[in-house]
Amino acid sequence: MTDKIQIEVAYAAPQLQKILKLAVPRGTSVFESAFNSGIDKVFPEIDFSVVDMGIFGKTVKKPQEQLVQEGERIEIYRPLLIDPKQARLNRAAKKI
Numbered sequence: 001m002t003d004k005i006q007i008e009v010a011y012a013a014p015q016l017q018k019i020l021k022l023a024v025p026r027g028t029s030v031f032e033s034a035f036n037s038g039i040d041k042v043f044p045e046i047d048f049s050v051v052d053m054g055i056f057g058k059t060v061k062k063p064q065e066q067l068v069q070e071g072e073r074i075e076i077y078r079p080l081l082i083d084p085k086q087a088r089l090n091r092a093a094k095k096i
Contacts (some may be wrong), residue, residue, distance in 0.1 A: 008073040009037040014095065018042050019073070030055065030063040034074050052077040 003025040011018055024033050030053055040046045053063045054075045060066050068074060082090075 005068070005070040007033055007068050007071065008028075009034050009076070010073055011039050011043050011078075013043060013045075013078070024068065028068055030060050030066050030068050030074055032064075033068045034063070034076055037074075039076065043079045046076060051079075070096050 003014050003026055005026055006023055008023065009020045009022065018039065020037050020039055022037055031048070034053060035048050040048070054077060055072050057075070
């Protein structure tokens with residue numbers, strides 16, 4: 001058994017998406033994995049102190065505490081520009 005596991009870190013901006021594959025030591029948190037991936041060199045707008053993170057589409061509530069597992073894809077989410085409820089109301093208003 002090796003002390004490293006293979007994971008992916010993903011981020012998607014409107015014009016560019018990137019998935020980085022990397023090996024991290026067992027016992028690494030979701031936050032540490034994302035922070036140490038170097039993805040912020042490609043996307044300097046990422047602010048790790050405030051971004052939400054998830055694994056395979058499910059939000060991680062405590063990324064600094066949750067440990068990443070072999071084969072997982074950590075996703076870094078962009079902040080919403082508009083509340084989804086408000087967006088639906090706006091679309092409905094346009095149809096009238």
